[in-house]
Amino acid sequence: MKGTPPAAGTTRFRLTLEYDGRPFMGWQRQAHGPSVQQTIETAIHEISSETAIVQAAGRTDAGVHASAMTAHVDIAKPFAPFRLMEAINGRLKMAAAPVSVLDAAIAPPGFHARFSCIGRSYAYRLLCRRAPLTHQSGLVWRRPRPLDVAAMHEAAAHLVGQHDFTTFRHIHCQAASPIKTLDRLDVCADDRADGQHIRIEAEARSFLHHQVRSMVGVLVLVGEGKWQAAEVKAALEARNRARLGLNAPPDGLWFLGAFYPPPVG
Amino acid sequence: MKGTPPAAGTTRFRLTLEYDGRPFMGWQRQAHGPSVQQTIETAIHEISSETAIVQAAGRTDAGVHASAMTAHVDIAKPFAPFRLMEAINGRLKMAAAPVSVLDAAIAPPGFHARFSCIGRSYAYRLLCRRAPLTHQSGLVWRRPRPLDVAAMHEAAAHLVGQHDFTTFRHIHCQAASPIKTLDRLDVCADDRADGQHIRIEAEARSFLHHQVRSMVGVLVLVGEGKWQAAEVKAALEARNRARLGLNAPPDGLWFLGAFYPPPVG
Numbered sequence: 412m413k414g415t416p417p418a419a420g421t422t423r424f425r426l427t428l429e430y431d432g433r434p435f436m437g438w439q440r441q442a443h444g445p446s447v448q449q450t451i452e453t454a455i456h457e458i459s460s461e462t463a464i465v466q467a468a469g470r471t472d473a474g475v476h477a478s479a480m481t482a483h484v485d486i487a488k489p490f491a492p493f494r495l496m497e498a499i500n501g502r503l504k505m506a507a508a509p510v511s512v513l514d515a516a517i518a519p520p521g522f523h524a525r526f527s528c529i530g531r532s533y534a535y536r537l538l539c540r541r542a543p544l545t546h547q548s549g550l551v552w553r554r555p556r557p558l559d560v561a562a563m564h565e566a567a568a569h570l571v572g573q574h575d576f577t578t579f580r581h582i583h584c585q586a587a588s589p590i591k592t593l594d595r596l597d598v599c600a601d602d603r604a605d606g607q608h609i610r611i612e613a614e615a616r617s618f619l620h621h622q623v624r625s626m627v628g629v630l631v632l633v634g635e636g637k638w639q640a641a642e643v644k645a646a647l648e649a650r651n652r653a654r655l656g657l658n659a660p661p662d663g664l665w666f667l668g669a670f671y672p673p674p675v676g
Numbered sequence: 677m678k679g680t681p682p683a684a685g686t687t688r689f690r691l692t693l694e695y696d697g698r699p700f701m702g703w704q705r706q707a708h709g710p711s712v713q714q715t716i717e718t719a720i721h722e723i724s725s726e727t728a729i730v731q732a733a734g735r736t737d738a739g740v741h742a743s744a745m746t747a748h749v750d751i752a753k754p755f756a757p758f759r760l761m762e763a764i765n766g767r768l769k770m771a772a773a774p775v776s777v778l779d780a781a782i783a784p785p786g787f788h789a790r791f792s793c794i795g796r797s798y799a800y801r802l803l804c805r806r807a808p809l810t811h812q813s814g815l816v817w818r819r820p821r822p823l824d825v826a827a828m829h830e831a832a833a834h835l836v837g838q839h840d841f842t843t844f845r846h847i848h849c850q851a852a853s854p855i856k857t858l859d860r861l862d863v864c865a866d867d868r869a870d871g872q873h874i875r876i877e878a879e880a881r882s883f884l885h886h887q888v889r890s891m892v893g894v895l896v897l898v899g900e901g902k903w904q905a906a907e908v909k910a911a912l913e914a915r916n917r918a919r920l921g922l923n924a925p926p927d928g929l930w931f932l933g934a935f936y937p938p939p940v941g
Contacts, residue, residue, distance in 0.1 A: 431811035509810040545774040546696035
């Protein structure tokens, strides 16, 4: 297993985090702006005087949200997990940072939030309506007209399975290989008084950089009637980023959860 | 019917509005801060050069939201309803105001958003969990522990029907009578990964000032096991504001919709 064990004299805690990505440059610590990682590391420094590194299952981009991100951190100062959660949340609240620790536990032996992770799920939320957004601004992607959800769901089936996802990969993606196995890509819709709510859920062991947003982009083209499902298949098979019709903005993207093997024993 | 007809040479439009109450002092125009009413009136002035008054079905308090508020306005400059909606939304967007026109139509003869209204519905949203809120901050009321929803629903039944709601009325309420008929007060819950979501829906011809928040307050006391259902009944029958155990904050309150008689014809 990759990843380092906790340093001597520290305890590894597993944290479940919720965050609103709007004010952040993304998960990862950046020189030029606030990050979720730095926000939590600062809170931990304030309660422990330790310079701990927080590792997450997924390094979300600027403006991307998490409803349950798994992370870990090694801390020398003794804390009961509940007290650690309360202390970090207290500091985050004082900083008025929209980041919250939903759960804290002592990590099982060998646990690494990123390298032990065997599955990740995302949701992409769209709201189709003419009127601009109010309280949902930055939390969903607004499209002005209703989308053909049945056509989107049919097109999504072409992307499920093991493929070379070069077309759906950001040019700066650092993954060693463009081949990924997409386990699930579902499109469902719900017509409510405030518009047509569409939710696209994606699940895989891991994703390429911008993969979910790129897949959502072409599905929206299908939903708008601009592409046929067969063109999604052709774009995938072209293995050419230039064939991507549309990349969705970060607004609607939510990291839903990370999955780990059950404890041995 | 109360309310004035449109002034000669104007057209009365019926608007459906969504707004995020967080930045506003409430619906009604105020000397000391921004209001939803003033925000829309300013947008209308910018597109028509007219000083029009926008009347709403409900004058929500500071921090209270609307998912579908009905309002009307009389405008002399000719507009197709769709164009009016687009023009107001364009101005609201430029002002970065979290207010949106979901629909616009020419009002039926005699229509008055407030005085023609025969029913109003509200939802109050609670999220029960230990962790502070992130993207839902100001949009739901967080309670640290799960609530007993069955007990709340049972207690709510004591408030349904025609009663003197003096206990559930703000001391500055301007209604002529404290007697109101509550048609519906339902409590339902949904356990999700981010906590226990509780939704309380209330429906009546009209409500007293703070009535929904006051009813929610005592239902939460019941949900926490601090009050029995019979104490809600006793507090109602006392007709005494001092007997109100708890008033809920505006955060979780949403104006859901206004109902009008079907057009005669």
